[in-house]
Amino acid sequence: MKVQLAIDKEKKKVSPGTKIRAGRQLGFLVLLLVGxxxxxxxxxxxxxxxxxxxxxxxxxxxxxxxxxxxxxETVVFNVRIPRIIAAVLVGAALSAAGAVFQGMFxxxxxxxxxxxxxxxxxxxxxxAIYLSLSVIGTQALxxxxxxxxxxxxxxxxxxxxxxPLLALVLAGILVSSIFTAATSLLKYVADPYDKLPAIxxxxxxxxxxxxxHDVKLALIPILLGAVPLYLVRWKINVLAMGEEEAQALGLxxxxxxxxxxxxxxxxxxxxxxxxxxxxxxxxxxxxxxxMLVGPNYxxxxxxxxxxxxxxxxxxxxxxxxxAAIEVPLGILTALVGAPxxxxxxxxxxxxxx
Amino acid sequence: xxxxxxxxACGYGNHAVVRDITLTLEKGDVxxxxxxxxxxxxxxxxxxxxxxxxxxxxIYLGGExxxxxxxxxxxxxxxxxxxxxxxxFPFKVIDIVLMGRTAHLGPFAAPSAKDTAxxxxxLDVLQIDYLKERIYTELSGGERQLVLIAxxxxxxxxxxxxxxxxxxxxxxxxxxxxxxxxxxxxSGLSIIMACHFPEHAFxxxxxxxxxxxxxxxxxxxxxxxxxxxxxxxxxxxxxxxxEVYTKQGExxxxxxxxxxxxxxxxSLGGLRNVQTA
Numbered sequence: 001m002k003v004q005l006a007i008d009k010e011k012k013k014v015s016p017g018t019k020i021r022a023g024r025q026l027g028f029l030v031l032l033l034v035g036x037x038x039x040x041x042x043x044x045x046x047x048x049x050x051x052x053x054x055x056x057x058x059x060x061x062x063x064x065x066x067x068x069x070x071x072x073e074t075v076v077f078n079v080r081i082p083r084i085i086a087a088v089l090v091g092a093a094l095s096a097a098g099a100v101f102q103g104m105f106x107x108x109x110x111x112x113x114x115x116x117x118x119x120x121x122x123x124x125x126x127x128a129i130y131l132s133l134s135v136i137g138t139q140a141l142x143x144x145x146x147x148x149x150x151x152x153x154x155x156x157x158x159x160x161x162x163x164p165l166l167a168l169v170l171a172g173i174l175v176s177s178i179f180t181a182a183t184s185l186l187k188y189v190a191d192p193y194d195k196l197p198a199i200x201x202x203x204x205x206x207x208x209x210x211x212x213h214d215v216k217l218a219l220i221p222i223l224l225g226a227v228p229l230y231l232v233r234w235k236i237n238v239l240a241m242g243e244e245e246a247q248a249l250g251l252x253x254x255x256x257x258x259x260x261x262x263x264x265x266x267x268x269x270x271x272x273x274x275x276x277x278x279x280x281x282x283x284x285x286x287x288x289x290x291m292l293v294g295p296n297y298x299x300x301x302x303x304x305x306x307x308x309x310x311x312x313x314x315x316x317x318x319x320x321x322x323a324a325i326e327v328p329l330g331i332l333t334a335l336v337g338a339p340x341x342x343x344x345x346x347x348x349x350x351x352x353x
Numbered sequence: 354x355x356x357x358x359x360x361x362a363c364g365y366g367n368h369a370v371v372r373d374i375t376l377t378l379e380k381g382d383v384x385x386x387x388x389x390x391x392x393x394x395x396x397x398x399x400x401x402x403x404x405x406x407x408x409x410x411x412i413y414l415g416g417e418x419x420x421x422x423x424x425x426x427x428x429x430x431x432x433x434x435x436x437x438x439x440x441x442f443p444f445k446v447i448d449i450v451l452m453g454r455t456a457h458l459g460p461f462a463a464p465s466a467k468d469t470a471x472x473x474x475x476l477d478v479l480q481i482d483y484l485k486e487r488i489y490t491e492l493s494g495g496e497r498q499l500v501l502i503a504x505x506x507x508x509x510x511x512x513x514x515x516x517x518x519x520x521x522x523x524x525x526x527x528x529x530x531x532x533x534x535x536x537x538x539x540s541g542l543s544i545i546m547a548c549h550f551p552e553h554a555f556x557x558x559x560x561x562x563x564x565x566x567x568x569x570x571x572x573x574x575x576x577x578x579x580x581x582x583x584x585x586x587x588x589x590x591x592x593x594x595x596e597v598y599t600k601q602g603e604x605x606x607x608x609x610x611x612x613x614x615x616x617x618x619x620s621l622g623g624l625r626n627v628q629t630a
Contacts, residue, residue: 106441234463238452240442245435248402249508250428250456295442298463 029306087316088309090271095308097264098282103240112268112282115172119179120149121272139273146269205276205330225266233301280337361410363400385554388564394547428456432505453507475506495526515546555606
């Protein structure tokens, strides 16, 4: 059942230009990210000279004569590096999740918490703070309720036969509003001198007091979500054509959609559980990436991942350096993100047609 | 590979939109599907593709019932060309055509160099290789339709389903798209095409299938099936089917609506009455 497409008569060149260009762009972004990380370690309340940053890090691997005080080493390894890794991870995870959700729902205005992950995680963390659980308990409860919220949205949505995708989005909004209401109730009954500020601060989102074990805790679910998405990323293109067309092209859309929703939710819930609610990143960064490399997920997904890391690191640097006190990250991403998004959509081809 | 349908009924839930479809499609056939809006043409296509559960009957491909086939296996046998559409994201033409390779890829695979070569070959066959790096959403309707046909060719399925491939195309693009479709059929593909002009059945079809009010109203050669009486029954308009001769002396059948002047006079007369009243 072969159609007469005589491919073998002459081997065609497979547009090597495009592939090399995409590879170069990704390589450049990786270098930029590494450079930004090193630079970010140096800035802050205790400025460290970039050369010294490199020597302090290298001293862990090879013996280097110590020319710095112990405090500096503590600042670099216990304060700045965990925080920088967390910023990169959270930014990358939210952006990658946002990019795949936008493709799956064929809607460029979708963000990774569309199915209720943030609202669920926010409620989980508030409940944990209300019950005076430990930091790890807070993260675990945030993560579990984030997943639970998306699962309930999925179950509610799947009861509707007619337009499953729309039903899923509506169910997500529904579940989000229920969890947001529950969070408000907790805030209302919480101790106003002690618990209420803690809950409010957590909900604003931020990466201060990040420690290495927090980072490790989030790293596993984020990687568990990122690797399968990376493997199926080309097929997300086909999914973006719409359910029926994708099936007519031979795609098992049901299986792929469950995989994509599960992985993207895992990444979102894991990020929210360590950073609190940080809006705009997952909506904005996929657009920047799409403007740079186009909509093909083969390149778009890794690009969103890298730009997301760079973006949130940049904003977190602002958060800890622009004022005498630290500005909550969630507030800053909204302040930076919203005007930038207006600029993007006012351009003629703002990442989508 | 022959496509055989036996007493097929298509519809949603328990409601049959069209029933009792029995036909055979052979290599090189162009089956033109005619029927008024809502007569079940799209439902019929979705059922063949396995997007809708069939209500009754059988569909055989190469002697095997395709009821239990997964989407990928059906897609390797039957390609679908939807009406021109507008995706949300500005994909390049080559990206769109490469999607035709989906059914040939493993669960974690992306198109290889060989797949790209097949996609480029498909663009060549339709003589639109110059569109390769263009943005799909910025093309004209005719170009987009050709890209979707190229995608179906890259799918390498011997049977193509086309849902009104010339709807919303201007005259030049209609002729262009239809002549390419005829070439494809001559190269050995079988095509089922929903048409909105009876003439297309004469110009391009080897068989015609008529749907009316939930049933098959006629099936056979275009000459015997697309008649003045049948068109009247299908669309409720009087037509005259006439033969014209081209400069090369080739006889071509055309389908001309009659009585339009009569209708026009009546309605103009009505207007005049309103004005004088």
